[in-house]
Amino acid sequence: MSLSSKVLAIILGGGQGSRLHPLTQARSKPAVPIAGKYRLVDIPISNCINSEIKRMFVLTQFNSASLNRHIKNTYHFSFFSSAFVDVLAAEQTPHNKGWFQGTADAVRQSMHHFKKLEYDYMLILSGDQLYQMDFNDMIKKHVKNKAQISIATIPVNAKDATSFGILKTNEKDEITSFIEKPDASLLPDWTSPVSEEMKNEGRNYLASMGIYVFNRKLIETLMDDETTIDFGKEIIPQNIDKHKVISHQYEGYWTDIGNIDSFFEANLGLTDDFPKFNLYSREKRIYTRARMLPTTKVSGTNLDKTVIAEGCIINAGKIEHSVIGIRSRIDKESTVINTYMMGSDFYQSLEDIIDSSKPSMGIGARCFIKNAILDKNCCIGDDVRIKGGRHLDDVETDSYAVRDGIVVVKKGAIIPNGFTI
Structure with missing residues (x-):
């Protein structure tokens, strides 16, 4: 034994x-x-x-x-x-x-x-x-x-x-x-x-x-x-x-x-180029739920030091030093820097995406997101600016919180078009 x-x-x-x-x-x-x-x-x-x-x-x-x-x-x-x-x-x-x-x-x-x-x-x-x-x-x-x-x-x-x-x-x-x-x-x-x-x-x-x-x-x-x-x-x-x-x-x-x-x-x-925590080791694999997700699709995006999970649809302008989770959607001309986007638990229906009365799941067009954590299933509208940093005081609202200068958008939160943090 x-x-x-x-x-x-x-x-x-x-x-x-x-x-x-x-x-x-x-x-x-x-x-x-x-x-x-x-x-x-x-x-x-x-x-x-x-x-x-x-x-x-x-x-x-x-x-x-x-x-x-x-x-x-x-x-x-x-x-x-x-x-x-x-x-x-x-x-x-x-x-x-x-x-x-x-x-x-x-x-x-x-x-x-x-x-x-x-x-x-x-x-x-x-x-x-x-x-x-x-x-x-x-x-x-x-x-x-x-x-x-x-x-x-x-x-x-x-x-x-x-x-x-x-x-x-x-x-x-x-x-x-x-x-x-x-x-x-x-x-x-x-x-x-x-x-x-x-x-x-x-x-x-x-x-x-x-x-x-x-x-x-x-x-x-x-x-x-x-x-x-x-x-x-x-x-x-x-x-x-x-x-x-x-x-x-x-x-x-x-x-x-x-x-x-x-x-x-x-x-x-x-x-990082050589992260201290090695997700790519054959001997020390990290196991998780096996999902049958499609490959990630990226169009017209400048990517630098970015980790992207499966099933994403990305049309952003720029993503830098960020982790993008499963089923994430980022629309055109958006910039994402120093951000952990957890992704989504499911894909929205085409009807929900077309519905202009509320933001779709993911990040909308022409957004600027920096120093943030976006929890699962967030709906961030167009032209939203989220700029975390030490200049922000800790705060708690229904849709987001600020901790140590990091803006945390809560799970399932809806951030309307043009909103600024």
């Missing part, structure tokens, strides 16, 4: 996702569309599949309908396989009357489902991170070192260290202490052994990635204590001195998509 077959993966869907509002207004955080055709939850699921870990639960509690639908339509395994991806939403039982209170509480409330399965190791993952990682390396190291808990860590510099939980290790990669978001004055005492390459980049501190491996017996014992509700804040700090806890250092690309700014930056980063 392979080691990966002894692993059960738990993907934490997160809470209400208020820092990603308004993208999480009508969907859970793992269901937020990324890179024009994927969902955030596809990242940890794909990492598991690529690591031959094929038994996964996704834990969520807010707006889980679209996430359920995506997983049901995407992840089909052989009838003769034990593989599955199941969504577990918060549920009331005789023992649990409320919502998940934190990451550990989510696992605790769902533990009665996990105990029915055979597994030796539980892999706990976040549903809102962008990275490509072979979990087998981490699990093999966990077993070889006879660890009871393993934590994936990433070397960070002094500037970033103050934003993370920082772990200190010895020469054997054993974690000896932990501090949450340390003050810069404390950092000299929190360096850990890292590779020469990381040292040369000034990345001498080990940040927790929120990726854990637990031995079955230990995680089930820890979950009996109902006073602990969070892994990062309670479970990990409380158990470093009690059990053998080791660090698995990861030096690849990893970003925590916690707010609109980081989400925007991660998506536009895909337009």
Whole structure:
């Protein structure tokens, strides 16, 4: 029996996702569309599949309908396989009357489902991170070192260290202490052994990635204590001195998509000549729903550093440093710069497109869109100007919001002809 077959993966869907509002207004955080055709939850699921870990639960509690639908339509395994991806939403039982209170509480409330399965190791993952990682390396190291808990860590510099939980290790990669978001004055005492390459980049501190491996017996014992509700804040700090806890250092690309700014930056980063997150890897593929969409059609458009998904009809004048999602439509003489356009869930009928009483889905003619996120199914009229930037204050309206200078047009919003933001 392979080691990966002894692993059960738990993907934490997160809470209400208020820092990603308004993208999480009508969907859970793992269901937020990324890179024009994927969902955030596809990242940890794909990492598991690529690591031959094929038994996964996704834990969520807010707006889980679209996430359920995506997983049901995407992840089909052989009838003769034990593989599955199941969504577990918060549920009331005789023992649990409320919502998940934190990451550990989510696992605790769902533990009665996990105990029915055979597994030796539980892999706990976040549903809102962008990275490509072979979990087998981490699990093999966990077993070889006879660890009871393993934590994936990433070397960070002094500037970033103050934003993370920082772990200190010895020469054997054993974690000896932990501090949450340390003050810069404390950092000299929190360096850990890292590779020469990381040292040369000034990345001498080990940040927790929120990726854990637990031995079955230990995680089930820890979950009996109902006073602990969070892994990062309670479970990990409380158990470093009690059990053998080791660090698995990861030096690849990893970003925590916690707010609109980081989400925007991660998506536009895909337009780089050599993006840090590689969607073109044969070994580390990212899986998603297989759609039977036509090819994209482009007419008279100047394209530069732009990623375009399937099924689009583009007649724009210029698109630069942008990600254009599935089934997007952009009309003549429009300019789109530094923008993530998520696309549409369906094509409009010809009658709706011809109807001049309201804007059609997509971007109309002669528009100028810069520093924006356009959620799914937006209808943006002709001659609309949306120019995001730090000059804009945060604001919330029925059709759009501004966060950190980025204009987010809400899902299904209608922006009338000539409107300016």
